[in-house]
Amino acid sequence: MDKLVNGQKQALVNTYPATLDFTFEVTNIHPTLPSELLSVADPLLTDCTFSPAPPLTVPVGQSVTYQCQYTVDSYEACVALGGRDSSPDTPNEDVTFTNVFTAGWDVGSSQSSVNVKCEQEHILYCDDTVYISTASSSDAGLPTGPALLYIFDPTAGTLSLQGETSLPYNALAFNHVDNFLYAISSDGLTQPSFIRLDANGSATVIAPLVTGASNSAIWGAGTILQDGTYLGFERASNRMIRVDSTTGAVLSEVVVGDLSTFSLSDFAVNPLNGQIYGFNVLSQRLTIVDPLTGTFSDYPLPALIDGVPSVDNNMISVTFTTTGQLFFYGTSNGSTLANTFYSVDLATGNLTTVSTGPTTQFADGAVCAFNLPPAPSPRPVTRERGFFGSSEQALSECLAPGPITLASGLGMVKTQEEALGVLWAHPTLSADGHLRSDAQSLDVRLEREWLTAICNERVFGTQAPAVTVGVGGSWGRVLREEALRRLTSHNQSGLRTAVPLSKAFWRLNPIWGMSNALEPKF
Known part of the structure; x- marks a missing residue:
């Protein structure tokens, strides 16, 4: 055979x-x-x-x-x-x-x-995925390989490794034209290179970077403009370059301000007006840079962080979403550790803490800022039951349209407590301490995945598979197990796709979920 x-x-x-x-x-x-x-x-x-x-x-x-x-x-x-x-x-x-x-x-x-x-797909998709890169450090404090590519989850405050390359790089940017990441590899010793990165963090050198900056310059800021050209910046001489992302040729070069008035670690293009935004370390203000002339303009007042004036902070990652939301990743008052993710109010230039993540070095971030044809359509978003069982905001949005009929057809979920009771139900032991039968255990697992699929449909628009198990479990075990497999696979199918940052589902609290769960009878 x-x-x-x-x-x-x-x-x-x-x-x-x-x-x-x-x-x-x-x-x-x-x-x-x-x-x-x-x-x-x-x-x-x-x-x-x-x-x-x-x-x-x-x-x-x-x-x-x-x-x-x-x-x-x-x-x-x-x-x-x-x-x-x-x-x-x-x-x-x-x-x-x-x-x-x-x-x-x-x-x-x-x-x-x-x-x-x-293997992970080599191509990236234009969604709200936050990519973070980091590099190692030499004894002299210069960037060295390997450089690591991560996906940052703002809700959990975690970094998930996607891959690595031997080249140290920074100035990360997402190119919506070809759905690859671009960056500059610079080690402060040799001539920098313009590189392309795939979804697995593998790097391809496009061309040596020929600029007026010395080889000791560390290129730290990068973004992709609407036409697909790359904008890079190094803070040793405040040079900003525009690069053909296909050939690596430098198209223009300007100096932004002077070293006494302007310094930043990263910037990003606002897709709504085409201007470049960053955090001016010297003035502790949100700043706007013209991508053609290099002219910059600080916000009138220093930034507030959670209502308190910013002091000696540095934002090592600056990202815009396609809807024009601005986010920073950087230090916080009283700390030199770059480990805090912020949302930024464009009207005031003030920052609000979203979550705290791992500390990074020689780091930068990138998010797709333009979703223009013929870019691939964003993949469906799904999350597993633990997400909805830990996010009060997400579960509230799921229940807002009305009750959810259980897969068995014998009941419905109307309240958060009832929904949490399904999501956190143990497949072998009931809330009152009784062992479940094999059939009851299957029912619990099936209803958990069914409720999760409906929440994925209501919250993220990812249609649930058509599954009917029959009133009172009239379908046999084999068909019910197949329905469970289909639902589980569906709920896992969109985990790689980012939850839209506009949802602001910032905090997960499983203790809240378990303590408020009211288990139904299965």
């Missing part, structure tokens, strides 16, 4: 959704007699119709071939499959899953397996 996926024993997936073509060939190897094929089974391909269906007779030396397709919706779905397969070697650090096909004969059974390896 032989099984293949996309014509091979192992398939590599790095774009999503990905359709996998499975083929299974079962052969009668008996030297003289026909064999009876009694059954075929594949735990992954439960939706597949095996035709011709067993039982059937396979003549001597003949084979029966089955074909079936399966869609891996996302990288996260692949990770989940590795946790549910029968292989003791998965899940593993390579992110793979193993799929086994079993054929039952009149004289025994046989198995064949294939492996699917998944």
Whole structure:
């Protein structure tokens, strides 16, 4: 017996959704007699119709071939499959899953397996994902490799590593034209290079950077203008350059102010007016720079941070969303650690703390500021049940349109307490301490994922799969387990896509969720 996926024993997936073509060939190897094929089974391909269906007779030396397709919706779905397969070697650090096909004969059974390896997509999508890069530091305090690329989650205050490169880089910027990140690799010793980065943090050198700045200059600020050209800045001589992002050629070069009046660590373009915004370290004010002339203008008053005047602060990351929201990542009053994420009021120039994250060095950030055709449409956003069970704002938005009917059809969720009771329900032990039966445990897991799918639809607009399990559980266990698999996969399919920053779902509090949960009867 032989099984293949996309014509091979192992398939590599790095774009999503990905359709996998499975083929299974079962052969009668008996030297003289026909064999009876009694059954075929594949735990992954439960939706597949095996035709011709067993039982059937396979003549001597003949084979029966089955074909079936399966869609891996996302990288996260692949990770989940590795946790549910029968292989003791998965899940593993390579992110793979193993799929086994079993054929039952009149004289025994046989198995064949294939492996699917998944990688993160190389292309980036224009959403509110906050990318943060950091570099190592030499004994002399200069940037060195490796440089690491992260995704910052403002809600959880965490950094998720995407990949690394040996080149130290800074001045990170998202290019909406080709959906890659761009940056400048500078180590303060050798000639800088203009580079491109993919979603896995792998770097490609576009060209050496030829400017009037010395090789000792550390380029720290970068942004992409609406036409796709790159704007970079280094604070040793306040040079600002405009670069052709395709060739790396420097198109223009100006000096912004002078070293006694102007200094910043990062800037970003406002998609609504095309001007460049940053935080002037010398004046502790929000500042605006003309991208063509380099003329800058500080806000009239020093910035307030959570209502208190800013003192000796530095904002190492400046990002705009496509809707014109401005965010900083930097230090806070009384601390030199760059570990705080702020929202910025463009009317006043004041900062409000959103969350606290890890401390970074030689760091910069980037978000897609322009979502213009023919950019890929943003991928659907989903979050798992723990998100809705920990965010009072998100759960309130989910329940605002009205009650949610449970998947069983035997009840509905009307209040936050009832919703939390479903989301935090334990599959094996009820709130009053009783052990659940296998059927009840399945019901709990199914209702948790169903409620999560409905919340994903109501809050993020990601349509829930059409799932009906029958009133009172009239569907059999196999169909209910398949519904659970579909819902779980759906709720994991959009985890890579950022929650829109405009939602302002800043804080997760699972203790709030668990302490307010009112468990229903399953």
